């Protein structure tokens with residue numbers, strides 16, 4: 019069948035050009051993430067800045083010697099971002115490739131039927147489709163890898179000396195990372211093609227004879243079951259995992275929409291016609307014939323429409339969910355700050371003694387930032403902690419323990435946040451083995467578990483003396499000031515250098531969180547959005563180019579070019595609206611559930627919905643979809659006009 | 669019209685028929701309700717015969733052909749082709765039977781547009797896993813009068829030429845039964861004559877069996893027997909009729 023594959027790839031150039039572009043860009047992004055990760059792995063920080071510790075072992079794992087980097091010349095931030103970019107790109111690639119191949123098969127039903135008629139077995143058809151996919155995938159993956167290799171130095175130059183990687187990164191050997199990217203590309207293509215090939219194998223000989231190459235509307239029970247399972251799974255995930263901070267929400271806001279996208283795609287043949295009809299109602303009412311035609315084209319071929327809608331659905335769901343969830347995370351951070359703070363005044367960068375000596379100051383809560391390596395069963399990690407005077411701190415911040423007693427925070431003891439104790443199953447009286455940066459080791463006994471207060475308290479609170487002993491050079495980053503009774507805080511703020519009202523400090527912190535989120539979103543979604551834009555344009559372009567014959571026939575029947583253009587306009591808008599409604603449903607589900615988890619127990623959390631960005635995403639998707647459906651239509655209509663409308667039989 | 673040798677073996681009880689239809693019914697189920705396209709058709713197509721099937725539009729001719737060729741399953745009834753009962757055959761077994769024993773010629777959309785004439789004709793052999801012999805292919809192409817169009821693609825041929833390529837493709841596997849659904853439906857009389865002559869020759873020279881659905885009495889007259897279908901049932905037949913007689917029988921039927 020290989021000779022046929024070769025011939026038909028040539029014939030269906032635009033179908034395969036679409037798959038080629040989609041896969042090449044996907045492999046390019048994956049390859050870039052991989053080479054950059056290789057560069058970060060190859061990077062050796064100053065060896066002085068790391069501490070070697072032995073993990074505790076347990077759960078079938080022996081103790082292990084690990085080295086934890088303590089310098090700020092750390093590239094793990096970049097690594098995290100790169101792995102997420104890789105995950106998103108990989109997911110979208112799988113999706114786009116699967117739907118492009120599915121589309122290619124749906125568009126060739128008749129031809130496949132003909133092959134079956136003259137004696138091709140279902141197995142031969144399957145192998146033919148797989149063979150075609152292999153030809154395309156090989157070329158596309160290698161192209162993508164070569165482009166990634168060319169772009170790597172550029173990316174590394176951009177990434178060096180940034181917040182995420184405050185060092186100079188050099189390209190590492192590209193062979194391993196690029197082989198991985200090419201391998202993933204081929205695998206993804208073959209997986210996507212396998213599903214398409216299976217469907218192609220089901221095309222019957224009789225399909226060559228039936229006039230309309232319409233797909234059967236049936237949808238298998240297995241598919242429905244899996245669709246529902248994925249949906250249930252992601253909802254359970256969302257309700258069970260309770261992210262309490264933006265950082266914890268990001269992976270959840272990224273992966274659960276993926277599961278929901280898979281679920282809705284499986285159910286698409288059921289959902290698309292219903293939604294299509296719904297959105298078409300106004301069109302049918304407003305337009306004479308074009309709206310009606312658009313509706314039947316979308317509704318009668320749910321699989322084809324679903325393929326066209328897939329990239330729009332994917333990116334709108336993922337981008338929407340992340341944007342909304344992170345905005346809600348910032349809302350929750352703002353509420354936590356507001357609730358966690360009792361002191362009315364915050365001083366940054368001042369001198370503790372001078373502040374304390376200011377008349378009208380009753381108490382200064384000057385926590386000392388300190389770091390230690392916490393040793394766990396199978397890993398060790400650098401943690402941020404703060405040395406506090408519990409007598410003062412419990413008056414400036416809300417830290418009434420949920421268990422234990424803060425007055426016991428003296429000597430080798432520690433208070434941990436509720437979230438951390440949940441993660442690590444820490445209980446009162448447990449001893450946490452740590453190594454301080456001065457390389458002394460200690461076992462810290464847990465004397466209290468305090469409520470989470472992100473932005474105010476780190477996960478570990480130490481006695482002030484312990485912190486000072488192990489970090490003699492540490493200086494407080496900010497001080498919380500309590501005015502004496504009878505002193506007006508507003509007036510006191512004027513008299514302390516570097517002091518601001520707590521409300522202003524809160525607002526500034528929240529703005530910082532939002533700004534950080536924005537940067538993260540751009541880094542994570544930028545490549546994915548670019549890829550999706552290409553994929554959206556790609557699929558709709560393919561869709562329109564495929565319809566040359568239909569347009570010719572319509573022209574012969576007396577449809578004006580304008581009528582055809584309008585039909586395509588409505589049709590692509592319809593597909594876009596269907597995809598966006600599903601994307602919106604996912605965004606709302608994920609956003610609401612994540613918000614619910616993050617704000618449980620916190621009253622009066624502000625609601626900030628980034629309407630501008632969300633509507634921008636929707637508008638962009640729609641514009642791209644309509645534009646890339648209309649452009650080839652206009653082209654075809656022009657060519658058809660020139661050919662003086664000779665009706666070609668084949 | 670060239671007189672055809674009356675080769676219809678009306679009574680040859682011991683020669684197994686090429687194709688047997690026994691009590692075929694076909695009901696299409698659709699949202700609008702069921703359609704009884706065939707309501708009990710029993711017929712034996714003798715080996716080496718050329719049979720035309722005629723009937724008003726919607727009478728079930730195409731359905732009959734599709735069921736007979738195993739492209740679609742009859743709702744009830746049995747189809748036996750070359751001694752093989754099609755019922756219960758796997759898709760692969762059916763496909764193999766199709767590519768070895770059957771040839772198809774339909775009104776249009778018959779050829780793969782991406783392949784040249786040569787490759788289109790060679791395709792069934794390649795699908796069988798056989799290496800096509802160049803001379804065989806050039807031979808059938810000469811037989812259908814297209815020796816000079818070997819390298820063309822379907823879009824560069826006239827409708828009649830395309831139809832002759834389809835016949836060449838059907839001939840190359842030396843099938844025992846040809847199924848043709850309005851093979852001349854889109855052709856002018858000259859092209860029609862060429863196509864029909866080719867089918868006629870298949871029965872006369874090679875003893876192959878032809879079942880042809882047509883609306884055209886002139887085309888039907890190439891067959892030694894015309895079977896009339898009406899409303900899903902066989903309404904009668906006419907042996908060695910002239911175009912005029914066949915047309916008259918048709919208009920009787922449609923009344």
Ligand SMILES: Nc1ncnc2c1ncn2[C@@H]1O[C@H](COP(=O)(O)OP(=O)(O)OP(=O)(O)O)[C@@H](O)[C@H]1O
Nearest residue numbers: 696697698703705724725726727728729730731732
């Ligand atoms: N796939 C199908 N689904 C539902 N009904 C069908 C289908 N195919 C055919 N029919 C119906 O079955 C009946 C017989 O159709 P068939 O195509 O066999 O007619 P025909 O004799 O070939 O007509 P024509 O001369 O117009 O080609 C018709 O009433 C038709 O509407």
Ligand SMILES: [Mg+2]
Nearest residue numbers: 729730731849
């Ligand atoms: Mg018919």
